[in-house]
Amino acid sequence: MSQPEQKLLLENHPHLQLVFGDGSVAQVGELARELGATKALLVTDPGIVVAGHSARVNDLLESAGIGVTVFDRSKENPTTACVDDCVSMARDAGIDFIVGLGGGSSMDTAKGCNFILTNGGEMKDYWGIGKASEPMLPSIMIPTTAGTGSECQSFALISDNATHQKMACGDPKAMAKVAILDPELTLSQPPRVTACTGIDAIAHAVETAVTRKRNETSLKYSRAAFQMMLENFGRVLESPDDLEARGQMLLGAAYAGTAIEHSMLGAAHSAANPLTAHFDVIHGQAVGMMLPHVVRFNAADETIADGYAALVKDTAVASSNGTLSAEALAQAMEVLLDSANLPRDFTAFGVDAVQLDVLSKEAAQQWTASFNPRDITAADFAGLYQKAFAS
Numbered sequence: 001m002s003q004p005e006q007k008l009l010l011e012n013h014p015h016l017q018l019v020f021g022d023g024s025v026a027q028v029g030e031l032a033r034e035l036g037a038t039k040a041l042l043v044t045d046p047g048i049v050v051a052g053h054s055a056r057v058n059d060l061l062e063s064a065g066i067g068v069t070v071f072d073r074s075k076e077n078p079t080t081a082c083v084d085d086c087v088s089m090a091r092d093a094g095i096d097f098i099v100g101l102g103g104g105s106s107m108d109t110a111k112g113c114n115f116i117l118t119n120g121g122e123m124k125d126y127w128g129i130g131k132a133s134e135p136m137l138p139s140i141m142i143p144t145t146a147g148t149g150s151e152c153q154s155f156a157l158i159s160d161n162a163t164h165q166k167m168a169c170g171d172p173k174a175m176a177k178v179a180i181l182d183p184e185l186t187l188s189q190p191p192r193v194t195a196c197t198g199i200d201a202i203a204h205a206v207e208t209a210v211t212r213k214r215n216e217t218s219l220k221y222s223r224a225a226f227q228m229m230l231e232n233f234g235r236v237l238e239s240p241d242d243l244e245a246r247g248q249m250l251l252g253a254a255y256a257g258t259a260i261e262h263s264m265l266g267a268a269h270s271a272a273n274p275l276t277a278h279f280d281v282i283h284g285q286a287v288g289m290m291l292p293h294v295v296r297f298n299a300a301d302e303t304i305a306d307g308y309a310a311l312v313k314d315t316a317v318a319s320s321n322g323t324l325s326a327e328a329l330a331q332a333m334e335v336l337l338d339s340a341n342l343p344r345d346f347t348a349f350g351v352d353a354v355q356l357d358v359l360s361k362e363a364a365q366q367w368t369a370s371f372n373p374r375d376i377t378a379a380d381f382a383g384l385y386q387k388a389f390a391s
């Protein structure tokens with residue numbers, strides 16, 4: 001990576017130290033000790049335990065003289081019950097530091113736990129931005145997928161157990177002190193996880209490039225992230241052990257995550273969440289399926305079409321298509337889905353047309369829909385879903 005990119009990230013995250021490089025996870029003990037950790041809660045999931053990463057980080061922390069309690073029950077699309085479970089373990093252990101290790105689910109569970117442990121109440125009390133009044137525990141986030149970019153965000157995405165509503169709970173105090181980006185840790189991802197998380201991260205770059213909240217800072221991250229991941233997604237699919245490409249995907253996902261922190265997301269995420277809630281469609285798959293349709297819908301507004309064109313400028317999309325346009329972007333996303341063997345229509349997932357009304361209403365109520373650059377109604381979402389039935 002080039003120096004200016006590294007500086008860009010650090011300049012805009014004055015409180016987040018970014019540690020990037022092969023084998024950099026070895027620094028976790030020392031970094032945690034510098035931040036005053038004496039008893040750490042390591043939040044992870046069963047897959048990361050099997051991969052051996054949890055034991056390694058545990059040993060590294062203990063070697064630095066830090067006591068460790070492991071919570072390894074983080075679940076995909078973490079719920080309030082999962083967070084409560086984690087909080088109860090953290091309380092019993094009397095911890096003073098949190099390490100989140102894994103995909104977005106582990107990191108979100110770690111952040112969710114931090115909210116409740118330090119500020120009390122329930123997750124829904126923190127739905128929105130800046131609702132925590134008390135200081136929170138310092139934390140280190142270590143992603144093992146190149147996906148959510150949660151390590152660069154102050155948001156925990158937690159679903160309400162009863163309503164399935166995905167709540168984005170954000171507060172600057174929840175931001176990690178350090179994010180360790182070690183490409184070697186992402187080698188253990190199964191191919192399907194590489195595909196789904198990669199598409200999700202690329203979708204983050206695309207959606208953040210045009211949201212209502214976008215600004216100069218977020219645009220820089222969106223563009224850098226898009227370019228890096230577009231060039232390297234095919235490489236990690238073809239050569240899973242290509243560490244350089246893994247590193248670029250990991251850094252790209254972190255950049256896209258940083259863009260989300262500034263600009264939020266859009267309608268592809270709004271449309272995806274009900275598919276995940278009702279039909280268990282994996283997040284990245286659901287977002288990837290909806291994104292080309294959302295790009296075409298948004299591009300009906302010329303200003304937004306220009307935004308997409310600016311995103312693909314100087315990338316392989318522009319050179320392969322010969323045009324700078326939203327349509328070129330939508331088609332490029334479809335090519336990426338095909339190359340990753342991710343279906344582009346609903347038939348593989350048992351999505352029932354009878355449910356269209358419920359899905360569309362829920363999509364329109366998602367918080368992310370309010371940041372979509374074009375006004376979007378339940379009827380519009382129904383139209384987008386119809387397209388995904390037919391693709």
Ligand SMILES: [Zn+2]
Binds near residue numbers: 148
């Ligand atoms: Zn996403």
